[in-house]
Amino acid sequence: MTKLTFIAHDGTHFDVDAENGSTVMENAIRNAVPGIEAECGGACACATCHVYVDEQWTAVVGEPEAMEEDMLDFAYDVQPNSRLSCQIKVRDALDGLVVRVPERQG
Amino acid sequence: MTITRTDVIIVGAGPVGLFAVFELGLLDLKCHLIDILDRPGGQCAELYPEKPIYDIPGWPSISAQGLVDKLLEQIAPFRPEFTFGRMVSSLERLGDGGFRIVTDDDEVFEARAVVIAAGGGSFQPKRPPIPGIEAYEGGSVFYSVRRMEDFRGHDLLVVGGGDSALDWTLNLQPLAKRVTLVHRRPEFRAAPDSVNKMQALRDANLLDLRIGQVVGLAGRDGRLASATIKGPDGEIEIPCTRMLPFFGLTMKLGPIAEWGLDLHENLIPVDTEKFETSVPGIFAIGDISWYPGKLKLILSGFHEAALMAQAAKRLVSPGERIVFQYTTSSTSLHRKLGVPD
Numbered sequence A: 001m002t003k004l005t006f007i008a009h010d011g012t013h014f015d016v017d018a019e020n021g022s023t024v025m026e027n028a029i030r031n032a033v034p035g036i037e038a039e040c041g042g043a044c045a046c047a048t049c050h051v052y053v054d055e056q057w058t059a060v061v062g063e064p065e066a067m068e069e070d071m072l073d074f075a076y077d078v079q080p081n082s083r084l085s086c087q088i089k090v091r092d093a094l095d096g097l098v099v100r101v102p103e104r105q106g
Numbered sequence B: 001m002t003i004t005r006t007d008v009i010i011v012g013a014g015p016v017g018l019f020a021v022f023e024l025g026l027l028d029l030k031c032h033l034i035d036i037l038d039r040p041g042g043q044c045a046e047l048y049p050e051k052p053i054y055d056i057p058g059w060p061s062i063s064a065q066g067l068v069d070k071l072l073e074q075i076a077p078f079r080p081e082f083t084f085g086r087m088v089s090s091l092e093r094l095g096d097g098g099f100r101i102v103t104d105d106d107e108v109f110e111a112r113a114v115v116i117a118a119g120g121g122s123f124q125p126k127r128p129p130i131p132g133i134e135a136y137e138g139g140s141v142f143y144s145v146r147r148m149e150d151f152r153g154h155d156l157l158v159v160g161g162g163d164s165a166l167d168w169t170l171n172l173q174p175l176a177k178r179v180t181l182v183h184r185r186p187e188f189r190a191a192p193d194s195v196n197k198m199q200a201l202r203d204a205n206l207l208d209l210r211i212g213q214v215v216g217l218a219g220r221d222g223r224l225a226s227a228t229i230k231g232p233d234g235e236i237e238i239p240c241t242r243m244l245p246f247f248g249l250t251m252k253l254g255p256i257a258e259w260g261l262d263l264h265e266n267l268i269p270v271d272t273e274k275f276e277t278s279v280p281g282i283f284a285i286g287d288i289s290w291y292p293g294k295l296k297l298i299l300s301g302f303h304e305a306a307l308m309a310q311a312a313k314r315l316v317s318p319g320e321r322i323v324f325q326y327t328t329s330s331t332s333l334h335r336k337l338g339v340p341d
Helices: A024-030 A055-061 A066-072 B015-026 B042-046 B064-078 B163-172 B192-203 B254-258 B298-316 B331-337
Strands: A002-007 A013-018 A050-053 A082-084 A097-100 B003-011 B031-035 B081-084 B088-093 B099-103 B108-116 B122-125 B155-159 B178-183 B208-211 B213-220 B223-231 B234-239 B242-245 B249-252 B282-284
Touching (some): A002 A024, A055 A097, A066 A082, B003 B015, B015 B031, B015 B042, B015 B064, B031 B108, B064 B331, B088 B254, B163 B178, B192 B208, B208 B234, B282 B298
Parallel strands (some): A002 A097, B003 B031, B003 B108, B031 B081, B108 B282, B178 B208
Antiparallel strands (some): A050 A082, A050 A097, B099 B108
């Protein structure tokens, strides 16, 4: 199991055990992390699972692909460390990953 | 006033609305589908056309658009009629027990039964996440262009990087006092040709391009005066009396919420025998319907369509005996489907 930490906008920490191969978004939904909507169900089609990747993790997580960048255009307060959590696959290298939930999803 | 009359109006042309045409067609009911999108398929076509679906019985894997294409082929013998790009706005019960539906373009439809297969609701332009934008909507902020003249002589801010944003930047540039295009990053989703044209106008100083995000609006009495744009070099304020934000689509229940139907958290409760709503003669199937144990699966919607069709038939043709038949063996169904003898 890979450990992920979601920090909700109010500062609440959610530490969850994630299966490798699942998406970060799926783990947020399963654990009822507030502020992750995932309106489209993970099709990279809505930008409502936007998260900020902790600065220490951006290099490991990597950059969004072109399609995800296109979708990020629709998100709120996009930062250089913005990602759509449905496009981040959990893997060993992400053990300990910290992501922050933005104030709002669009 | 032109009135389009049919047996059943189906609100929503997603996979479940399309399959309803088949089940109703087998029972000799004619259908007219109305959808806010410009083509059939609903979420399958709009959100994830290329994505495979793995739980359609008999199809180990089929792309969402592939499923829509197959459904269109399957219902073709019943010659359904479509109205695209329109949202149903009002519904009224007629004295004879039928229904009248009017679209946002004032087109009028009458039918004996109404089937709501509207999925997650109608796709509508997404309100951009800019504080206080609501106050300017309809006066200075618009999500589509109805009349280009409304933009003449204005300081226009177009926000977005897709085709809509680029097209309107180019189309309104000659009319507006000054057009500013704001986009989050230097790359655009829009067609390269439009981007090149925009860059050329910018090089000729005929419009402004700003990389950044709109973070604030200022004005009074619903009239916009300026916008604050946060870019890599900080914030700047620019004059802005008209704004066209293009932030994609979201799904909203929309006017259906005003039809007097019982609702359950923005879904429509139905019984699981007829899939009828709290208003007799109005049915709901697919993702928009709710009952204990409901699963938002396309395959569940297909089942709901089949049972709903039986109930709709009894409503439209009271007293007529419904003979249960299989498409495999019934010669009468074969005739309806155009199967050669």
